[in-house]
Amino acid sequence: MELSNDVYIIGAGETKFGELWDKSLRDLAVEAGLEAIKDANIYSKDLQMLYASNSLAGTINEQSNIAALAADFSGIAENHVPAVRVEASTASGGAAVREAYLAIKSGEYDVVMVGGVEKMTDIYGTEIIDVQSSILDREWESFNGATPAAMAAIAARRYMHDFNVEREAISMVAVNDHANASLNPDAQYRNKITVDQVLNSDPVAEPLNVFDCSPITDGASAIILASEGFVKKNRIDGVRILSSAMAEDYLALHSRKSIYTLESTKIATEEALKKAGIKREDVSFLELNDSYSIYGLLELEDMGFAEKGKAKDLVYDDIKLNGRLPVNPSGGLKAKGNPLGATGVSQFFEAYLQLKGKAGQRQVKDARYALLHNMAGTGATSVVHVVGE
C-alpha cells in the first residue's frame, strides 16, 4: 500500500429527504449506501472501511451500534469490513468524512465508504425538541429550557440589536434555500417561499419563526472515497477533497467570547482554505450549516465572506444560484432538510454532483471549488472541507 497524497470522491448516493414514514433507519442507510457503491462502479466487498455518521439514533430509534447495522444490511457482514460510527452531534457527517479522509491519507486504506443517516420521525410530538436539545449543554442550558432554536434566537436578537440588521435580511437565507430546493428532487420542501411568509409564520423562539428553522427530516447520504493510487490505477474521474479542517469551541453559548461569532467556523475555514491553497474568490459555491436562518448570515461573516454585521449585503442577491457567491445550491438545511447525521455527508453529495456538472437545473455555472461547512450545536464544533476538480 502506497502513501496516498490525494483523496477523491468516486461515488455518491442519497435517499429522498423528508418525513419518510415507510422507511426505517436501516432501509435509509442501505438505500443510500448501495446507490453510492453502484455510482462508484465498485462492489461492497471492495470497501476496506465504513464510517457511519449518526447523531441521535441511540435516543430517537433506541438503536446503537449503527456502523455494524449498516455494514450487516449492506450485505458485507461476511466480508468483515471494519466499521465505526462517528458522532460529533450535528457535525457528525463532516467529521466522518474527515476521519475517512485521514484514514486514506495515512495510507491505511484505498477505498472507504462514509454513510450518514438519521431517522427523526420515529419519535412523537415535542419529545423530539427535548432530544434535539441534548446537543446543547444539558446541565446548564437545556435544563433551564434552552432549545437549539432558542439559542439561535438569542444570538439573532443580539446580532440584530448590535448591527441594526433587519429581520427581513435573516429571512432571505430561508427564501434562498427554498428557491434552490425547488430544483432538487431529493429535497424535503420544493415550494418557493417569500420573505412575508417567513415573517408571518408561527413563532418558535422569538425573533425566529417556523420558516427560520430546519425541519425534522429522515434521510441518508453516502459517498465513496478512494486514494490517488486507486483512482489512477482504475482511471476514475473523481472529485478531489483538497482539504479538511475541524475546530471546537466552548459547548455552551454563554461561555463564548461573543454570542454571534462562530469562532470554530472561523478557525476551520481559515485552515481549510490555507491547506487547499485557494482564496475565497476562488470558491464557486458554499454549502452552509444553516440549521437556523440566522446562522447563514453568521457563517458568511465568520467564513470571511463579509465583515461582522454585513452579511445582509450578500443575502438579497449574491447568494442566489446565479449570484456572485451561490449558497446552498442543494436547498440547504432549511429546505433540502436536516437529517442530522446525514446532513454533513449530503453536502458532499451535492458538491460531487456540482463539480461533475451533473446537478441538472440547479447546476452552478463553471463550478470548480466548493466550500462545505458542517456545524454542531450553536457552534461548538465546525468542520470545513474544500472540494474541487
Place this chain on the structure above:
Amino acid sequence: MGQLSRFWRESEHRYRLLGSKCGNCGTVYFPPREVCPTCHRDSIGKMKDIELSGDGVIESFTVVHEAPPRFSRQRPYILALIKTEEGPMLTGQIVDADPDEVEIGKKVHAVFRRMGEDGESGVIVYGYKFVLD
C-alpha cells in the same frame, strides 16, 4: 426523556450560584470549572468556589414557543443570557415579567425557584431563575 440527572439534584453550585475563581489569573467562571481555560495546568488545584451575587444584565433573550415536554406548561417562557456582575454569563429564565417589559441591557437578579420534579410525585429540583430589578 429529559429527566433530571440524579447528580444534578445534588448540585449546590446550582442552588447557591457557586462559580469558581481562578487563583492564578483571577477570572471568575460560571458554571464552575476544574481548570481555567486561560491558565490551564497553572490553575489546577487553585480554582476556588465563589458565590455570585445574582445581579446581572440581560445580554439577549428569546420568548420560547416550541418547547420540550418538561416545559410545555410554562409556554411561552422567556429565556435569556445574563451577564453577571462578577463577569461570567449564564443561561436562565426570566420570570414574573411580561415579554414586552424585557429588553437587552435591563438589570435582573436571581431568584430561587422550582425547576421541575422527577415524575408525578418525584423529588423536586430547585435552581435559579431571574426577575427584573
